[in-house]
Amino acid sequence: MRNDIDPRDELVEHLSALRAFAMSLTRNSAAADDLVQDTIEKAWKNIDKFEPGTNLRAWLFTIQRNAFYSSRRKAKREVADIDGAMAASLSEKPAHDGRLAMNDFRKAFEQLPIEQREALMFVGASGFSYEEAADMCGVAVGTIKSRANRGRRRLAELMGLAEGEDPTILDATSASVIAAHPQQG
Amino acid sequence: MTHNKDVSSVMKQIDENLRQVYRDVETNDVPDRFKELLAKLKEQEASNAK
Numbered sequence: 001m002r003n004d005i006d007p008r009d010e011l012v013e014h015l016s017a018l019r020a021f022a023m024s025l026t027r028n029s030a031a032a033d034d035l036v037q038d039t040i041e042k043a044w045k046n047i048d049k050f051e052p053g054t055n056l057r058a059w060l061f062t063i064q065r066n067a068f069y070s071s072r073r074k075a076k077r078e079v080a081d082i083d084g085a086m087a088a089s090l091s092e093k094p095a096h097d098g099r100l101a102m103n104d105f106r107k108a109f110e111q112l113p114i115e116q117r118e119a120l121m122f123v124g125a126s127g128f129s130y131e132e133a134a135d136m137c138g139v140a141v142g143t144i145k146s147r148a149n150r151g152r153r154r155l156a157e158l159m160g161l162a163e164g165e166d167p168t169i170l171d172a173t174s175a176s177v178i179a180a181h182p183q184q185g
Numbered sequence: 186m187t188h189n190k191d192v193s194s195v196m197k198q199i200d201e202n203l204r205q206v207y208r209d210v211e212t213n214d215v216p217d218r219f220k221e222l223l224a225k226l227k228e229q230e231a232s233n234a235k
């Protein structure tokens with residue numbers, strides 16, 4: 001047993017990231033905070049299973065992910081806040097440039113299936129590699145890539161940045177038509 | 186190809202937005218309950234070790 005660095009002392013540095021990830025899973029701030037608490041307690045208890053020198057945040061995300069799915073299986077009920085707790089809790093900040101668009105983006109994000117949300121949280125938002133994300137989710141690298149890309153495409157659609165598979169839609173003229181008539185298609 | 190360039194710029198924009206959402210949540214203050222929880226766990230550990 002090595003005792004030079006106690007990873008438990010580093011947990012505090014990952015609390016914000018855990019909350020961000022929990023929010024993307026639960027879409028509900030109360031449920032997210034309960035999930036973070038559960039994760040901290042589990043991590044503390046199982047800290048001897050953490051391999052020093054490996055990525056602590058990835059380890060914590062994996063615990064949190066497992067905790068989330070096992071409690072979801074137990075509860076078997078949808079706790080998601082359909083109106084978007086994430087958007088609501090963040091929109092209280094003073095509005096400035098881009099804020100409105102960001103709220104739209106969060107709402108769009110919350111509509112994605114959970115596999116796509118977590119893939120995008122890992123590789124899009126937190127900067128893990130596809131390999132690391134695949135490891136954390138216990139699936140193949142190709143699966144993570146396809147979930148992340150489907151998620152990105154869906155977000156682009158929801159945000160009116162692109163339209164399905166239509167390759168012509170992104171030229172300037174079509175884009176302005178879409179912008180003028182967002183409900184079209 | 187223009188189309189591919191546009192698609193990749195849209196995807197870059199999406200990823201930039203994702204990072205921004207993440208940063209927004211990350212910069213929110215961490216509730217005291219988590220710092221208190223860590224302190225409590227540490228205290229229990231110390232008293233168990235005695």
